[in-house]
Amino acid sequence: MSQVSTKPASGMRDFLPAEAARRRRVFALIEEVYQSYGFEPLETPTMERLDTLLGKYGDEGDQLLFKVMKRAQKLERALNRESPGETDLADLGLRYDLTVPLARIVAQYQNDLPRYFKRYQIAPVWRADRPQKGRYREFVQCDVDVVGSTSMTVEAEVASALSEVLDRLGFGEYRIHLNHRRLLSAMLEASGIAEAKWSGVLITIDKLDKVGRNEVIRELQEERGVGREAVDRLLSLLGAQPTLAEENQGTLDRLREAVGHLEDGQVALKELTEVLRFADGGPAGPRLIVDPYLARGLAYYTGPIFEIRSDEFSGSIGGGGRYDELVGMFTKQSLPACGFSLGIERILMLMEEAGKFTDEPAPADVLVTLWDPDFTPNSLALARELRAAGLRVDLYPDGGDKMGKQFGYADERGLPFVAILAPRELEDGVVAVKNLKTGDQEKVPRGEVGRWIVERLPGRS
Amino acid sequence: MSQVSTKPASGMRDFLPAEAARRRRVFALIEEVYQSYGFEPLETPTMERLDTLLGKYGDEGDQLLFKVMKRAQKLERALNRESPGETDLADLGLRYDLTVPLARIVAQYQNDLPRYFKRYQIAPVWRADRPQKGRYREFVQCDVDVVGSTSMTVEAEVASALSEVLDRLGFGEYRIHLNHRRLLSAMLEASGIAEAKWSGVLITIDKLDKVGRNEVIRELQEERGVGREAVDRLLSLLGAQPTLAEENQGTLDRLREAVGHLEDGQVALKELTEVLRFADGGPAGPRLIVDPYLARGLAYYTGPIFEIRSDEFSGSIGGGGRYDELVGMFTKQSLPACGFSLGIERILMLMEEAGKFTDEPAPADVLVTLWDPDFTPNSLALARELRAAGLRVDLYPDGGDKMGKQFGYADERGLPFVAILAPRELEDGVVAVKNLKTGDQEKVPRGEVGRWIVERLPGRS
Numbered sequence: 001m002s003q004v005s006t007k008p009a010s011g012m013r014d015f016l017p018a019e020a021a022r023r024r025r026v027f028a029l030i031e032e033v034y035q036s037y038g039f040e041p042l043e044t045p046t047m048e049r050l051d052t053l054l055g056k057y058g059d060e061g062d063q064l065l066f067k068v069m070k071r072a073q074k075l076e077r078a079l080n081r082e083s084p085g086e087t088d089l090a091d092l093g094l095r096y097d098l099t100v101p102l103a104r105i106v107a108q109y110q111n112d113l114p115r116y117f118k119r120y121q122i123a124p125v126w127r128a129d130r131p132q133k134g135r136y137r138e139f140v141q142c143d144v145d146v147v148g149s150t151s152m153t154v155e156a157e158v159a160s161a162l163s164e165v166l167d168r169l170g171f172g173e174y175r176i177h178l179n180h181r182r183l184l185s186a187m188l189e190a191s192g193i194a195e196a197k198w199s200g201v202l203i204t205i206d207k208l209d210k211v212g213r214n215e216v217i218r219e220l221q222e223e224r225g226v227g228r229e230a231v232d233r234l235l236s237l238l239g240a241q242p243t244l245a246e247e248n249q250g251t252l253d254r255l256r257e258a259v260g261h262l263e264d265g266q267v268a269l270k271e272l273t274e275v276l277r278f279a280d281g282g283p284a285g286p287r288l289i290v291d292p293y294l295a296r297g298l299a300y301y302t303g304p305i306f307e308i309r310s311d312e313f314s315g316s317i318g319g320g321g322r323y324d325e326l327v328g329m330f331t332k333q334s335l336p337a338c339g340f341s342l343g344i345e346r347i348l349m350l351m352e353e354a355g356k357f358t359d360e361p362a363p364a365d366v367l368v369t370l371w372d373p374d375f376t377p378n379s380l381a382l383a384r385e386l387r388a389a390g391l392r393v394d395l396y397p398d399g400g401d402k403m404g405k406q407f408g409y410a411d412e413r414g415l416p417f418v419a420i421l422a423p424r425e426l427e428d429g430v431v432a433v434k435n436l437k438t439g440d441q442e443k444v445p446r447g448e449v450g451r452w453i454v455e456r457l458p459g460r461s
Numbered sequence: 462m463s464q465v466s467t468k469p470a471s472g473m474r475d476f477l478p479a480e481a482a483r484r485r486r487v488f489a490l491i492e493e494v495y496q497s498y499g500f501e502p503l504e505t506p507t508m509e510r511l512d513t514l515l516g517k518y519g520d521e522g523d524q525l526l527f528k529v530m531k532r533a534q535k536l537e538r539a540l541n542r543e544s545p546g547e548t549d550l551a552d553l554g555l556r557y558d559l560t561v562p563l564a565r566i567v568a569q570y571q572n573d574l575p576r577y578f579k580r581y582q583i584a585p586v587w588r589a590d591r592p593q594k595g596r597y598r599e600f601v602q603c604d605v606d607v608v609g610s611t612s613m614t615v616e617a618e619v620a621s622a623l624s625e626v627l628d629r630l631g632f633g634e635y636r637i638h639l640n641h642r643r644l645l646s647a648m649l650e651a652s653g654i655a656e657a658k659w660s661g662v663l664i665t666i667d668k669l670d671k672v673g674r675n676e677v678i679r680e681l682q683e684e685r686g687v688g689r690e691a692v693d694r695l696l697s698l699l700g701a702q703p704t705l706a707e708e709n710q711g712t713l714d715r716l717r718e719a720v721g722h723l724e725d726g727q728v729a730l731k732e733l734t735e736v737l738r739f740a741d742g743g744p745a746g747p748r749l750i751v752d753p754y755l756a757r758g759l760a761y762y763t764g765p766i767f768e769i770r771s772d773e774f775s776g777s778i779g780g781g782g783r784y785d786e787l788v789g790m791f792t793k794q795s796l797p798a799c800g801f802s803l804g805i806e807r808i809l810m811l812m813e814e815a816g817k818f819t820d821e822p823a824p825a826d827v828l829v830t831l832w833d834p835d836f837t838p839n840s841l842a843l844a845r846e847l848r849a850a851g852l853r854v855d856l857y858p859d860g861g862d863k864m865g866k867q868f869g870y871a872d873e874r875g876l877p878f879v880a881i882l883a884p885r886e887l888e889d890g891v892v893a894v895k896n897l898k899t900g901d902q903e904k905v906p907r908g909e910v911g912r913w914i915v916e917r918l919p920g921r922s
Contacts, residue, residue, distance in 0.1 A: 006569035006791050009510050009553055014566055016573065017501035017580060024502060036848050038825040038855030040478030041485060045599055046507065046555075046585065047527070049470050066508075069528045069551055071589045083540070089550065090530055092470055094507075105475055108467035112477065114874045116858060119478060124507065128532045138506050151858035153837060160845075278837055282845055330467050364499040376614060376739055384621075384743055387497050394499030397577060397612035413575045 011129070011137030022357055026348060027122050027142070030165050034120040034144055037161045042119040044101040047092040054087070056100050056329070058299075064127045066137075068092035094126040098143040099326065099339065106147050106337075107330035117147040122344075134349055145339030147327065152271055154338045155304050155322065156278030162308065162318065162340055163283035169347065170356055174310040174317070175243065176287045179294035180272050181301050181321070183255065186265035187292065190258060191234035193226055199299070200224045205234075206295035208241055210314075238292045248276060251290045268303075275304055300326045306340060313350055318342040359459070364392040366417040366433075366453055367410035373399035375423070382421050382431065382449075389450025411436055417453050472590070472598030483818055487809060488583050488603075491626050495581040495605055498622045503580040505562040508553040515548070517561050517790070519760075525588045527598075529553035555587040559604040560787065560800065567608050567798075568791035578608040583805075595810055606800030608788065613732055615799045616765050616783065617739030623769070623779065623801055624744035630808065631817055635771040635778070636704065637748045640755035641733050642762050642782070644716065647726035648753065651719060652695035654687055660760070661685045662695075667756035669702055671775075699753045709737060712751045729764075736765055761787045767801060774811055779803040820920070825853040827878040827894075827914055828871035834860035836884070843882050843892065843910075850911025872897055878914050 008014050015023060031041070047068055054062055067090035070078055078088045095101060098121045106117065122142045129135055144161060146154045159176055166174055188198050204219045211219075217235070220226045226234075237258045242251050252269060259265030272290060279285050296305045296319055303322030310317070320340030328334030351357060368383045370376060376399055386393045394415065396406045403420070410418045420432040430443040433453060444452045469475050476484060492502070508529055515523055528551035531539055539549045556562060559582045567578065583603045590596055605622060607615045620637055627635055649659050665680045672680075678696070681687045687695075698719045703712050713730060720726030733751060740746050757766045757780055764783030771778070781801030789795030812818060829844045831837060837860055847854045855876065857867045864881070871879045881893040891904040894914060905913045 004512055004791060005510065006513075006565045008506050009508055012506035012508060014506070014569070015504035016566075016570060017503055020502040020504045023504070035825075035853050038828075038853060040824045041481040042478055043476035043481045043484070045469050045473035045475065046587070047470055047473060047599070049466065051465055052467075063533070066532075066553075067530045068555075069530055069547065071527075072524070075547065079544070079546075085540075086530065086536065092527075094529075104467045105477075108475070109477060115870050118855070126507070138508070146858070149858040151860070153831075153841070153856060153858045153860075156841065157856060157858075278841055280838065281842055330465060363501045364496075367499075370614075377741070380614070380617065380739055381742055392496050392499060394579070395614060395618060397607070397610040397614045397618075399612070399614075409576050 009137075011131035011135075013136060013138070017363060018360070021363070022360060023140075023348065025360075026169065026344070026351075027140075029168060030122065030142055030342070030344070031120070033161055033165050033168065036164075037118075037144075037157055039118045039120040039144055039161075042102070042105065042121050043123070044095070044098075044105060044121070046095055046124075048095060048101060048104070050087065050091055050093045052104055053093045053096055053100065057096055061096060064129055065096055066094040066126045066128055068094070095123070096127060097125055098123060098141050098341070099145070099323075102143075102145055102147070102337075102339075103327045103330050106327050106335060110331070110333075110335075113147075116149050118145075119147075120144045134346065136345065139345045142342040142344045143339060144342075145337060147335050147337040150324070150336045152274035152304070153278055155271075155275045155306075156282070156284070158320070158338060158340050159275070159279050159284035159288065159306060160282040162342065163287050165342065166308070166317075166347075167283055169351065170354075171310070171347075171350075173312050174287065174308055175289045176284060177291040177294045177307045177309055178272065178275065178288050178304060179291055180268035180304050182264035182303070183259065183268035183272070183292065184295060186259035186262040186268065187234060187237045189262060189264070190237060191230050193230050193234065197224055197226060201226060201234075202295035203297070205238065205293050206297075208293045209309075241293050242289055242291060245286050245289055248288070248290045251292070255290075255292060271304055296321060303338070315346075316343065317346050317350070361459060362414045362416055364394040364413065364415050365457055366391055366419050367394045367396060367406070367413075367415050368419045368421070369403060369406045370396045370399035370401075371420075371422045375399065375421070378421055378426055382419060382446075385446075386419065386450050386453070389454060391450060391453060407434070407436070416458055417456075419449065419453075470598075472592035472596075474597060474599070478824060479821070482824070483821060484601075484809065486821075487630065487805070487812075488601075490629060491583065491603055491803070491805070492581070494622055494626050494629065497625075498579075498605075498618055500579045500581040500605055500622075503563070503566065503582050504584070505556070505559075505566060505582070507556055507585075509556060509562060509565070511548065511552055511554045513565055514554045514557055514561065518557055522557060525590055526557055527555040527587045527589055529555070556584070557588060558586055559584060559602050559802070560606070560784075563604070563606055563608070563800075564788045564791050567788050567796060571792065571794075571796075574608075577610050579606075580608075581605045595807065597806065600806045603803040603805045604800060605803075606798060608796050608798040611785070611797045613735035613765070614739050616732075616736045616767075617743070617745070619781070619799060619801050620736070620740050620745035620749065620767060621743040623803065624748050626803065627769070627778075627808075628744055630812065631815075632771070632808075632811075634773050635748065635769055636750045637745060638752040638755045638768045638770055639733065639736065639749050639765060640752055641729035641765050643725035643764070644720065644729035644733070644753065645756060647720035647723040647729060648695065648698045650723060650725070651698060652691050654691050654695065658685055658687060662687060663756035664758070666695075666699065666754050667758075669754045670770075702754050703750055703752060706747050706750055709749070709751045712753070716751075716753060732765055757782060764799070776807075777804065778807050778811070822920060823875045823877055825855040825874065825876050826918055827852055827880050828855045828857060828867070828874075828876050829880045829882070830864060830867045831857045831860035831862075832881075832883045836860065836882070839882055839887055843880060843907075846907075847880065847911050847914070850915060852911060852914060868895070868897070877919055878917075880910065880914075 070091045078084050124140050220231045300323045301321040302324045305321035307316045307319035322338040324336040368379050370379050383393045383395045418434045429446045431449045434441040531552045539545050585601050681692045761784045762782040763785045766782035768777045768780035783799040785797040829840050831840050844854045844856045879895045890907045892910045895902040
């Protein structure tokens, strides 16, 4: 054995064909749904300038960036400095998410983009997190965003597209929790909590369904420094956490009473009402739950926020919201935007666990065997005919091998059919076709064999 | 303007939707062809351990690797060394090609892979080359390889698959130059050139069609240190460079006379004859030209080698060959392999220049307009109906805008149809559909509008 490890690097994964094909089929389905909502693909480079990325994801994010070393003379010069640091030695970073690159794109190409820029991007991102089960250093994000409109039709359409993806992937039970950043502000204001404490308080209340009410109360008082009275006021404004779409009207009525007199509260309630009205009748309609506890971590959200949850699994499988100020980080003129990121690695893992990947198509439809080396041109001609009929055809390469060995290879690859062309068949103008599942073997006239197999492929009818 | 540049990093490219969609369509076609030959997708991580990559691409390759810095304590420890170098500070590198990762995969998962492992991989690779027109630091490679067989059916099938790709992409004129590493060895041996000089001599003769015969003679004598007599012998063995498939038999006969008495020559001529015989009747048949001058740079080739050339452009748009020893770099037991890499970035550029990307599909089929904000739920319902009919539907988000502005947006995005639902249409149970190309507008019964548009989409018949 060579001394070099042949495992993938820490936190990275190899996808052998069966898994790679499954992933591609799921991505293709997501693309198809996004396209049906008028979204277009965008591709940005794997690496961005380090200064494009730094400072966009907080201190922890900066630490988790994979940084790429300067090259040649630039590197030499940096190494010759007195105690050079990380950012002296690196000039590029690997993409950390798909949102900052989108903001850069919008700033750079604003004049070339349509008034409403609707893009999706399904692409890997990299984070130097400590690897653990289900957490990788290279993972795919599936983002869909609309830049250029403040209309709540955007929120409704994005939520519908996501629901359609999950419905088509076979997720039965899930909820789209919906809240509004300005509703949270209004509630914090109405509770009399100082603005400096808001971001910490939001992190705590977001955890309600994980840690429970008592722990939230303890944390708010002991770790966030909120007085007992303010905690009581806040929790009474927040009320019980809703989990059913039927409760939405009641939740909105209650919140209107609580914070409808504040400007932030008014705007938020109007917008949330619109999102619900616009999503009604579509796939997201029965999934949306107004949840005053939903906070979401990212600081850049400015309007409605979403998160997909389910009783069938803990945590979230996607989230997003409106971020009307982010593009402004790269350009003078800011642009409204709203988007959503699907936790596709999580989704793939849940689908795997739920056994949703059975009955996947074989890697090819038929193996053409080789009778003996001299017979190779005949088998190659048959393979061409079968391909012309639309079949995916593997050809056994080594003509000296026994038929049993050749069948064994077809079986090992999971192919449904084997086509045998021996001198006798050639003379009779037929092909012997073996169904590897049933073991049946039949002679089919040469001119019909392509169509014959096509009609009998598993999954086609 | 902010101080941060919003351009992509040097040598990298952003692909806005129209171009991203074009690239995806070309990749999808290539995948379809590869799958029809029984190839399966493989995905390997973007980053490999640096020691997996170093030493595999020569000194120049090592320099061109993008190296990723160590993180946290590991980086600190490395920085604290006395004058740390590049490989002290970095532990990962970005993928430089798709062949070395394939060799690692085969070594790591040998027991999980079928006897013949047929994989394709269409994925970006990175090289810190000086960027120039048509040369990027991030570019996609399209590789197809078969591991596990020494049969020349593999060469024939790979060449057929490539020809089918090029034929379907609309390339009219191209040749697949074909040679054999052991034929080159035999000719060098028969010319009496010392083995130490072979690799330099190969680099020179490979340039014949670029620099001409006289320059090759000069370079062989002055730079490669080959005596006048040996040069004459070699050039007389090589003969004139063939450019037509009709010359193949003559070329082989001539070579048999010249080096058929040497073992390398015998094996090479037998294998080349087989490749031609197996490819005959398929798409690669009329494209293959036995060319004794073809050498190809990479040292790891051991058998037949290929390169795609055309009089319509200079240089190559792809190449490959047999490399029976490469997998052995990662594992004790070596495995025969043969593969091909398509220069897809070059191909995309040539297609663009040749105007092959006209008449591309629009990013969506129809825009549903918004009559006024209160009418939004009606338009959303129409959008759902049209999607259910299989259409890709964009919804105009801002209900306050005039119809002319909404039509302008559809036009800006290049959409073929606009669907208008005003109070009058709603009452009459119809939708007004405007064809933006012809300007015609027609009222279509609500229940039929989806099918009506589907039938009139450009490109469908």
